[in-house]
Amino acid sequence: xxxxxxxxxxxxxxxxxxxxxxxxxxxxxxxxxxxxxxxxxxxxxxxxxxxxxxxxxxxxxxxxxxxxxxxxxxxxxxxxxxxxxxxxxxxxxxxxxxxxxxxxxxxxxxxxxxxxxxxxxxxxxxxxxxxxxxxxxxxxxxxxxxxxxxxxxxxxxxxxxxxxxxxxxxxxxxxxxxxxxxxxxxxxxxxxxxxxxxxxxxxxxxxxxxxxxxxxxxxxxxxxxxxxxxxxxxxxxxxx
Amino acid sequence: xxxxxxxxxxxxxxxxxxxxxxxxxxxxxxxxxxxxxxxxxxxxxxxxxxxxxxxxxxxxxxxxxxxxxxxxxxxxxxxxxxxxxxxxxxxxxxxxxxxxxxxxxxxxxxxxxxxxxxxxxxxxxxxxxxxxxxxxxxxxxxxxxxxxxxxxxxxxxxxxxxxxxxxxxxxxxxxxxxxxxxxxxxxxxxxxxxxxxxxxxxxxxxxxxxxxxxxxxxxxxxxxxxxxxxxxxxxxxxxx
Numbered sequence: 001x002x003x004x005x006x007x008x009x010x011x012x013x014x015x016x017x018x019x020x021x022x023x024x025x026x027x028x029x030x031x032x033x034x035x036x037x038x039x040x041x042x043x044x045x046x047x048x049x050x051x052x053x054x055x056x057x058x059x060x061x062x063x064x065x066x067x068x069x070x071x072x073x074x075x076x077x078x079x080x081x082x083x084x085x086x087x088x089x090x091x092x093x094x095x096x097x098x099x100x101x102x103x104x105x106x107x108x109x110x111x112x113x114x115x116x117x118x119x120x121x122x123x124x125x126x127x128x129x130x131x132x133x134x135x136x137x138x139x140x141x142x143x144x145x146x147x148x149x150x151x152x153x154x155x156x157x158x159x160x161x162x163x164x165x166x167x168x169x170x171x172x173x174x175x176x177x178x179x180x181x182x183x184x185x186x187x188x189x190x191x192x193x194x195x196x197x198x199x200x201x202x203x204x205x206x207x208x209x210x211x212x213x214x215x216x217x218x219x220x221x222x223x224x225x226x227x228x229x230x231x232x233x234x235x236x237x238x239x240x
Numbered sequence: 241x242x243x244x245x246x247x248x249x250x251x252x253x254x255x256x257x258x259x260x261x262x263x264x265x266x267x268x269x270x271x272x273x274x275x276x277x278x279x280x281x282x283x284x285x286x287x288x289x290x291x292x293x294x295x296x297x298x299x300x301x302x303x304x305x306x307x308x309x310x311x312x313x314x315x316x317x318x319x320x321x322x323x324x325x326x327x328x329x330x331x332x333x334x335x336x337x338x339x340x341x342x343x344x345x346x347x348x349x350x351x352x353x354x355x356x357x358x359x360x361x362x363x364x365x366x367x368x369x370x371x372x373x374x375x376x377x378x379x380x381x382x383x384x385x386x387x388x389x390x391x392x393x394x395x396x397x398x399x400x401x402x403x404x405x406x407x408x409x410x411x412x413x414x415x416x417x418x419x420x421x422x423x424x425x426x427x428x429x430x431x432x433x434x435x436x437x438x439x440x441x442x443x444x445x446x447x448x449x450x451x452x453x454x455x456x457x458x459x460x461x462x463x464x465x466x467x468x469x470x471x472x473x474x475x476x477x478x479x480x
Contacts, residue, residue, distance in 0.1 A: 061328060068334045075327035087315035088301060094308045102342060138406070166378070 003028040005047065006054040007039075009233035011112070012105070013054045014196040015066035016073065017236055019189065021229035023077045031238035035119070040134050051136040066196070067097050070189050082189045093183050096190040099170065104197050107163035111204050113147050114157060120148040164205050168214050171198065175216035180223060187227075195224050243268040245287065246294040247279075249473035251352070252345070253294045254436040255306035256313065257476055259429065261469035263317045271478035275359070280374050291376040306436070307337050310429050322429045333423050336430040339410065344437050347403035351444050353387050354397060360388040404445050408454050411438065415456035420463060427467075435464050 004020065006013035008031055020027050032038040032053060040051045047062055048055045056063045056072070063069055074082050084090045120128065128148050135141040146152065152160075171194065174182055182190040198221060201209040211218045224230055244260060246253035248271050260267050272278040272293060280291045287302055288295045296303045296312070303309055314322050324330045360368065368388045375381040386392065392400075411434065414422055422430040438461060441449040451458045464470055 058328070063328075063331055063335070065335050065338055068331050068338060071334065072327055072331040075330070087312055088298070088303075090315070091303055091308050091312040094311065095303070095305050098305055098308060098341070101338070 001028070001059065002026070003030055003057040004054060005030045005032060005039075005044065005057070006236070007032060007034045008237040011108075011196055012066040014233065015193055016054050016056060016069045017233065018192045018195065018229055019070045019073050019082065021232050022082060022187075022192070022227075023073060023080070025073070025077050029236055031236060033238040033240065037131060037134070040131075040136065045136060049136060052140065067101055067189075067193060070192065074189065082187070082192070084183060084186065084188060089183060093188050093190045096174070096182055097193040100193045100197060103163065104167045104194075107160045107167065108197050108200060108204075109143075110152055110156060110160035111164070112200070113143055114152050117147050117151045120144065123148065161205065164201065165208050167197075168201060168205060168208050168217060171217045171220070172214055175220050178216075181220075191220075191224065195221075195230070241268070241299065242266070243270055243297040244294060245270045245272060245279075245284065245297070246476070247272060247274045248477040251348075251436055252306040254473065255433055256294050256296060256309045257473065258432045258435065258469055259310045259313050259322065261472050262322065262427075262432070262467075263313065263320070265313070265317050269476055271476060273478040273480065277371060277374070280371075280376065285376060289376060292380065307341055307429075307433060310432065314429065322427070322432070324423060324426065324428060329423060333428050333430045336414070336422055337433040340433045340437060343403065344407045344434075347400045347407065348437050348440060348444075349383075350392055350396060350400035351404070352440070353383055354392050357387050357391045360384065363388065401445065404441065405448050407437075408441060408445060408448050408457060411457040411460070412454055415460050418456075421460075431460075431464065435461075435470070 002020070002025065004016055004027055006017055006029070009017055017029075032044060034053075038044060039053050045051055047057065048064065050064070052064060054064075054066055054069065056069045058072075058076075063072060071083070084093060123131070128144075132141055132145055132148075135144065171182075179185065181187045182194060198217070201214075201217070202221070208214065209217060242260070242265060244256055244267055246257055246269070249257055257269075272284060274293075278284060279293050285291055287297065288304065290304070292304060294304075294306055294309065296309045298316075303312060311323070324333060363371070372381055372385055372388075375384065419425065421427045422434060438457070441454075441457070442461070448454065449457060
């Protein structure tokens, strides 16, 4: 039995959600409400002591890391395959997913966390101190301490935008030959991974990510949105 | 034909070097001298325009990213296998290699780059400006600009040490049940990836990484050093 704990169809939680939907897999969807800090509650920490999301539970075993989860899902649910069969192309696909994890995601996280400052600043200081003390993962705790305190500096925000500009350029280069998907004619885990972050680009990078400045990216985002599995994503948002 | 461009048996360059040696693979070793900035020379940039090392060249195709290179090598040179055959264990192995790329390596890079300040500060400012202008990769250029300018702050260095402390704790936990290798009884790409960084720990984290404070890590480092492939690594240093 497969169960996915997630925050809904957004960011790293979208990665395994979309993969499961593309596979047509039977799974239990267990949406946590991040704004209610449900991922730091004892119930979830009994499953993942780090309190990080998403995690896949398969026959009582717990797997973290959305990119690794998707390669595992492609191993155990091989139909349809979402990695190229050729070892070289598979390696190139992994370079693309690795770029999202190591470069795109950290840059977008700065802007995303900055956007949460309005939410965090409304929380009573003593309540927030308790929240921080309850966060099991040290890096997450430090991020929220920054957000609820001074926030990110203008220099940090500008640097995040610079890096996101490079992400758009990389997408434009990768898709520049008119290919429908990042690896060419075949839809892969690379499309899924990039789509976990890329829908934010037209909103947060208005000048750099639009149909004129980034036509290939814009067309790819539209193609992604037309996929039935992508259209099914909104149903997996946490109920509020 | 396989060729590996690398900086010698250190850090990310060690990762594919050690894998090739464990496989007993025939390959051309092309060591670049980083202190002579050979990776920014036109000859190498014709191979990798980013000027980053290591890269694997296989039948004229170029692959970056040491972790991806090793999975590719394990695909095309399956004997001996260096990934578990069980999908779940393979996923757990990938969580371990991912941690090195996303957490261990960036922390160690801060201290390593800080250690290069003595070297960089001896370079004439105008020569260094030319060097910086010649660096194709923007993030690498920014790192060297920091090193040759003010260096990292005490707070940045302390935070890197905090994170390296977590890396030692993770190694101790992983090896805590007495297993010889990170994944248990079988030596895998996870041991290779961690060994690309871990030999620096007893030197840069003297109090936290020694036989008393980190016995499992110390014993694993000694086991690694006894492997014939590890003993063969020094021969691959760039000649000076």
